[in-house]
Amino acid sequence: MFKKKTENAAHKCAVHLLEDFNVVEYEFLEFHKGNYLLDQLSQQLNIKEKDYFGLRYLDICKQRQWLDLGKLIIKQCKDVNPLIFSFRVKFYPADPFHLSANVRVLLYKQLKRDVSHGRLYCSIDEFITLASLIVQEEFGDYDANVHTDNYVSTLQFSVRQIDAIEKKIMNKHKGRKKGQDLNAVIDEFLGIARNLEAYGIEPHYVKDHQSCQIYIGVNFLGISTFVSGKRSQQFRWSEIRKLNYEGRMFIAHMGYTDASRELKKFTVGFKCTSGAACRYLWRSAIEHMLFFTLPRCGNAYVNCGGGIFSRGTKFKYTGRTEREILTDIICTSNCPLETNGSENRKKANSMPATPSSPKGDLSNIRYNTLPRSKISDYWIPYTMPPSDDSGRENGYRVQSQMADEDSIYHNNFIKNYCNPGFDNFAQNHIRQNVNNPTSKSSPLRNTSIGKNTNLYQNKIRHTKNLRKFHIMRSFFPSLIFVVVTMALSAFIILESQSELFDYIRNVPEIIVLRDEYYVPLRKFIKDMVIK
Incomplete structure (x- = not known):
């Protein structure tokens, strides 16, 4: 009666390379994920840094989508026929x-x-x-x-x-x-x-607060808006605290320190052409933010809350970050690193390290011709002053408030987005305490190293298993539990002959419930069973 679902059914797809006349065909199975196709293509084209590339397609609503490498291909491209992908550069490298x-x-x-x-442009x-x-x-x-x-x-x-x-x-x-x-x-x-303003920008057409048609794009520097081919605003990743969307509105929560070293927070929003286009822009911005700012992936995921009657959008980042790629390049390189030279020290003093420009052993790969930001790690409480104060007046200004400098990064990017941030911090803390067990702040002082290390590791595992509370996830199970409990209670009270429930059965409301609802329902069920 029912056909058994087979996972050996092969599906065919075509991939257009960067030259339109070059097309390759691949086959994939039901259980293959997006990274299967990218791995096959990277092996054929001899690509080592495959994380800079991606596969793009059009869904049934003619909306561009990037193939998620961590999800099943057949689920993402449902009802898309013929299945055609375009091999494109997804993350344009800074250098x-x-x-x-x-x-x-x-x-x-x-x-x-x-x-x-x-x-x-x-x-x-x-x-x-x-x-x-x-x-x-x-x-x-x-x-x-x-x-x-x-x-x-x-x-x-x-x-x-x-x-x-x-x-x-x-x-x-x-x-x-x-x-x-x-x-x-x-x-x-x-x-x-790479020095052009529109380098790495995929245009997303939006409207500002004056309903003027502009387009917005993201790259390794941050989020930029363009009017008539010229950049009008730029919001760097070090200034962006959170990204989300509501319907067709793409919202960026900003935070920066002004000349008086006071933190200013405000929100800018742009109206997209459709809800699908807004989700695509939000996802593209999140992927760029994670790729160019995170020191390591760590299976980071983002949860966008959505409205009252929606569960929001979840996104899990898959693959390596740019810093991981550059670190692997250095580790596989045969050339020795020279980090103690005078030239390198001069570069380190004039150009602070950024999330896309590592420090320490990675100082020889800094991008010496690009604008710099003054943030070297997410745990350092410092933010850049605004790069263009006049341009910010063009966006949707929803709220503005002042705060102390001590609370600059209380709601930073790691806290808002990446749960593995605590894991990385705790692991670094363990290493420091193991290397210096005599320090006053070390939990290994006057105790055994192994015992405290296991304690910290247990706390880390417990933290990984914690899930963020969602009201919608708890509402439906609670509702089902209450309905089932009330139905069983009513059945026991009305069917039982025990004298314990005589007082309850004589209550006027229970009498009405029995005569008007329970007895007709029982009769209806009995007639259905007899038939």
Whole structure:
């Protein structure tokens, strides 16, 4: 009667690579998760830093979605037919020159797509320079005998490509240095592109408080808004305390210290085109925030509360963070680290470490051409002053209040989002106490190290098992329990012949309940059983 569900049923999908004419096909089973496809593709393309990439698709509502690597593929892409994925760069690195050559080539191809689709906003001179580098990579050095007429017309640099721009591109290509290596051309292109304001920005169209159409995007720096191709606001990750959404409203809770070293908190909101688009923007912002700021993943998850009659949205981050990737690159590198040199000390003094720029043993990979923030770890109570006070007036200002500097990070990112933060803090605390058991703050003082270590580890395991209280999760079980208890009590009282319940059975309300509801219901059930 019922067909047995088989997990061996194979499903087919197509993956479009960064060049649209390159398409590969894969098969996956019912129990395969999203990381299965990405692993297969990364192995085929020889990608070491696969966490920078992702697979994107269109759902049945024509809304873009990133394939969640930690969930089943068949559940995410339900009713999507045909199943087509697009292999794209998901997290644009702050400094691509620390990555492998193969990954830099893929990033270059993604940026070429961004230029041709108009997503990578730049000036005319910058556009001509980038286009000349694309020509150099496609056709090589300029040769008057080979490159004749309008030879660049076969390449698409932008949606609106005119002859005057093509002539300037050809003149720029003609004046380039000959004999330049292909990898050097790609690195020069990446060096220019990564300093643009729209680098790594996927446009999400929203409306501000004046109902003006703008677009918002996220990258390694934070959240930015753009008007007519120019950045109007920028909210850095060090200033953002919490992100959530309600319906079509995307909300960012901000906190920064002003010139008087007082903490100011306010909230900005932007109205998206639909609820699905708002959820997509929220998830994209959360993923970028976790990827570029967390020192390690630790299975961090985010819970967005939602409204009274909704359970909200849960998101669990899967994969490595940028700091973990860069640490693995250093560990696998054959070159010894030189962290005691005068040049490195000079960089450390002028550019404080950020979540995307590690410190200590990782100081040689700091990004020396990008704006810096002054936060090196989530447990340090410090925030940056606002980068653009005038731009903040354009957003939805919902609330503003003052607070003491001592309470700056009482509701910080780790407390709001990542439960494993306490686990990491406790483990670091154990290591410090084991290394220095004679300190006054150490719980190992005058006791055995093993006993206290086990005590701390038990507390950590207990903390992991704790779940946040949700009223909706407790309401339905409690309601069912109360209904079942009342039904059993009424049945025992009305059917029992015991004298203990005579007083209750003679109560007028119980008499009405028996005559009007219980007796007809019992008769109805009896007739149904007889039939």
